[in-house]
Amino acid sequence: MVNSRIIKQRESLPIFHFRQEIIDAIKNENLLVIIGETGSGKTTQIPQYILESFEDCRLIGVTQPRRIAAITVANRVSEEHGTRLGSEVGYCIRFDDCTSAKTRLKYMTDGVLLREATLDPKLEHYDVIIIDEAHERTLETDVLFGLLKETHRLRPELKILVMSATLNVEKFSDFFNECPIFSIPGRTYEVAINHHRDAKIISLKSTYVQRAVDTTLYIHTHEPPGDILVFLTGQNEIEKSCRDLDNQARELNYRRDVQYYDEVRNLIVFPIYASLETMEQKAIFEDPPEGTRKVVFATNIAQTSVTIPGINGYVKQKSYDPSTGMDALLVVPISQAAATQRAGRAGRTAPGKAFRLYSRESFEQLEVDTVPEIQRSSLLGTVLSLKKMGIRDILHFEFIDPPDPMLVKTALKQLFLLEAIDEQGMLTPLGDEMCIFPLNPFLSRVLIASARQFGCSREVSTIVAMLSVEEIFITPRDEERLFEADERRKVFYHSSGDYMTLLQVFEGYRDSGYDRDWCRDRYLNHRALSMAKNVRDQLRELMERHGVSIISCRQKDNQDGDHRKKRSKQTYYETRKYDFTKILEAFSTSYFIHLAKRHPHRSVFYHYASANIHTSEMIDSNSSLLALHISPLSALHPENKIVKVDSLDWVIYHSILYTSKALMKVVSKVKLEWIEEKLKLFKKLETVDLGGDDNKKDKQEKEVDDESVDSIGKESNYIDEEEMKRKKLEAIEAARQRALNRRSLNPDN
DNA sequence: GAGCACTGC
Structure with missing residues (x-):
């Protein structure tokens, strides 16, 4: 069933030369770190090597940071393995479990494994766990590291592999009892890096968009054929750069201005960022006409998620990366590791060049590694999960890079305010119930309150789903459409505010028969709404399964036909009579905070x-x-x-x-x-010890703030x-x- | 009164 072409392909990968050595290492070690560059084939091959040589191995779990990666890799591997996807090789992501009783190799997102671990910390079903792309250090992988270390103590026979692309893997090895490191030589092309002569990264802040456009134009006019990828921080900058470059390129006289005018005769500019319509995203993958240079202005999405074929020549390197504080999204300088990764995008399919807008000196002053997500996120959900697993002393949980104790303490205090933990920091029955839902704990709390206290869980489950997805309202760039979008949005506004507004948007979407065109006409994000529908269905299924009743607060005096007629009026949606006070009271159970x-x-x-x-x-x-x-x-x-x-x-x-x-x-x-x-709960906070350290230091800091x-x-x-x-x-x-x-x-x- | 990088359960 496996044809010879596939066998040849597998054998031509650089990793194939190390097959036996890898198998031996895995046989001998139950904790192992494997390092290999992207493209070495480690993600697809190593699990297959295990499958082929460990016959009594029941189930291998391989985690990926992204859903799309889990699906595509599983597809690829099941094909190489000569079986139907979902039989021996499968994948499991939220909303899509493509595995069966036969499955021996399961690709999944790290979030899925984390949820499985919450229910079964020993991961009894698995004989091998592989944490792939460990260098990305997602919040989920970091928590999994801590849990797996404990699992290793409970089940030393479980084989745990950590796979990473970074050279800095000693950290992983040190964490897992100084386990051996297996290194696979990579196959990438040379990337020549050009730094700006003297620009300091700090001084770029206000001007880098302009400089990025200027540099791109310079590259276009002075370098041989090859496409250009530019990293910027957000949608606004990207749209502006696209416009500016387009305008400036129009004025070029190729014979006069462009050095390689025989081969470079035109320029085509694309934006790419996550909230862009899927169709527009796809456009960048198309081949431009002969003699046309492709320029892509991108966010981080191009650093990890998307490999753009044809971006093989000239890459300009940008200097800023957004990073979140607790709530804020901040523009901060990127780390050296991220800069190197960005430059690496130029060498995926052929040798390339990278242009950095800042000096070599500035580069050397950057932080060496990106601060892991766990040190810059709200730990509310993480701490709740750990509590659910019976881990009492969160502050001393073995994290590979421990978060600031302040983050842990804040999470504990919020969980207390949500009544998920008691005065001793122990999980309450309510907290236990909150773990049922794959939601942020604020929303879990609201959903439970809406069922138990306020009789409006049908509506609240919809609103909660709407709050769990990306931005619903589309904001067009050009002014005319912007005005139109503002007008169309008004139909949905509810006088009590936005929770009810979101409900009305969803109900309109539902009444349209979940219609894509209906969304487009009203400047609503169809992708987000259809995701919200998915989430809502999943929530209701979980509610039914766990005895959380689904009750509506809709008042029955209104017939459907009535308000259909009033569709054109601005007041249409408010003719539906909900006891919306109940809904807002339900939200207040969390959002009094x-x-x-x-x-x-x-x-x-x-x-x-x-x-x-x-x-x-x-x-x-x-x-x-x-x-x-x-x-x-x-x-x-x-x-x-x-x-x-x-x-x-x-x-x-x-x-x-x-x-x-x-x-x-x-x-x-x-x-x-x-x-x-x-609000009395705030008072109570002062008198309880939830397992955090002394509060002395906080008080001092607070005084300065005040x-x-x-x-x-x-x-x-x-x-x-x-x-x-x-x-x-x-x-x-x-x-x-x-x-x-x-x-x-x-x-x- | 003018907008938020990217993931994920």
Whole structure:
């Protein structure tokens, strides 16, 4: 069944020369690190070698950071293995389990294995676990490392392989009891790297978009044929660069301006970023006409996820990478490792060149490695999972790179506020139930409350699904369509705010028969909505299976036919009568943590008690660090005139987006009386020990922070507009600095 | 009053 062509292909891979050595190493060692460059064939071949030479091996699990990788690799391997996908070789990702009782080799996302480990920490079904692409250091892989070390103690016979592309793998080996490292020589092409003569990375901040375009044009006019890939940080920059380059390239006189005008006669520019329509994403894979140079402006998506064929010649290298703090998305310099990886994209199919917009000196000053995700994420869900697995002392859990204890403590405190853990830090029955759902714990809590207390879990499961997917509303780039999108969106706005708005969007989508064109006409992201439908279905299935009842708060007096007729009116959607108070009360059970109060005379809001929940002083003094604004996409934004600003006293928000100011995304009007009781939990926080260290240090840090705090109570603070503006900027900068500082914290000190 | 990199259960 396996034809000779496939056998030849497999034998021509560089890794094939080491087949027997690899098999021997795996036979002899139960902990092993394997290092091999992308393209060495380790992901597809090593699991097959094991399958072929360990006959009594029941099941091999191989993790990948991305869904698409798990699917494509499993496809490839099942073909090489000569079996149907899903029989002996299969894959398992969320919403798509393509395995069977026969499956012996299972590719999966690291998140899937992590969830399996939550239910069975010993991973009894498996004889071999392979953590692939370990160098990417996703949050999930890092947690798996800690768990697997424990599993190794419980089940020393389980074979654990860590596969990585980085040269810096001693860390993995050291972590796993100084286990041996097996190195596979790679096959990549030479990449010549050009640095800018003197540009400091720090000085690029404001000008790098312009410089990127200039450099691209220079390369186009001075270098031989070959495509160009440019790394930028976001959608805005990419769209602007595309426009600018396109305009400038139009003015070129090829015979006069372009050195290789015989071979380079035209230029075609593409953007690529994740939120781009799938069709537009595909465009970059097409071959350009003869003599046309292809330029792609990309986000990080091109660094790891997408290999663009034909980008084999000339690559320009960009200098910034976004990185998240707790809530904020920050633009920060990339690490040396990431810069090298980016440059490596130029050598995938032929020799290439990389142009860095910064000097060699600047390169050497960059952080050597990217800070692992676990040290710059909210650990709320992670800590809940670990608690569920019975790990009590989270602060001393064996992480390969321990997160800042502050992150762990914050997570514990939030879990206490959500009533998922008790005063001793033990998982409560409610916390145990929250683990049923693959959701952020805030949303799990809301979903359970909507079923148990408020009788609206049918609607809440829909809203929760909508909140679990990417941005629903599309914002076009050109002004005319932007205006149109703003207008179309208004149909969905609900006077109580955005949770209800999201429900109305989904119901419209459902009524359309889940129609793609319906979405396009209304500037709604079809990919996001269809994902939301998937998530909603999965949630309801889990609810049914675990006895969480699905109850609707829809009032029955309204017949479907009635509001169909009113479709053209702006008020159409609000004719559906829900007892939406119930829905908002359900959301308040978690989001009282994100309660904000409006300034008495302005349309800005202040955290009541969210960002700094490690002290409750701010509740008493009614003060906060940051002025919060309502996002322009929100139904409650003053310009939308859905609701009068002075009728908004208290709101809850879903998340904060830091731009030039702090924006609240997904905002809803609430009544304080729904929340007052819950606020007492903040008081209680002060008296409990959840397993964190002493709070002394935090208190000191807090006092320093508080010097820039505004107090809502003191009217005089708001008189000087300039002063306000300055303080606002300072507060944003302070939040930014705190997030940046976490990057360099050494938890051992 | 003007927008968020990328994953994943």
